Amino acid sequence: MPQRLDQHTLADLAPKLAELSQQVLFGDIWQRPELTPRERSLITLAALAALGRTQQLPWHLAFAARNGLTREQIVEAFTHLAFYAGWPAAVSALGCLEEEPR
Structure with missing residues (x-):
């Protein structure tokens, strides 16, 4: 079964993807006021x-x-x-x- 990744294990495995997720997805997209x-x-x-x-x-x-x-x-x-x-x-x-x- 594939490993369950969270913010910390993703950062260990793929630091750049974790950084992009945090900065772009959660830091920008999720913060937009339209929704x-x-x-x-x-x-x-x-x-x-x-x-x-x-x-x-x-x-x-x-x-x-x-x-x-x-x-x-x-x-x-x-x-x-x-x-x-x-x-x-x-x-x-x-x-x-x-x-x-x-």
């Missing part, structure tokens, strides 16, 4: 689920909770997504949610 952090988290969860990027979901699920999304809202988003991205994508995403503490 709230909550809206950005919802979009990110939908994209990761639709694309089957389940390895990235646990971190973003926790981040979404810090950005104000409730567990019920996340479940509803993945349920809604089943009709647009497919049942397997939605169920796989929900499986990642189960890994998070209630």
Whole structure:
């Protein structure tokens, strides 16, 4: 199974990618005022689920909770997504949610 990377392990493995992620993605893109952090988290969860990027979901699920999304809202988003991205994508995403503490 692939290694789960977080901010620290990514920095050890690929320092430049970690730097770009921090500076460009989280330091610029996530800070733009046109969307709230909550809206950005919802979009990110939908994209990761639709694309089957389940390895990235646990971190973003926790981040979404810090950005104000409730567990019920996340479940509803993945349920809604089943009709647009497919049942397997939605169920796989929900499986990642189960890994998070209630």
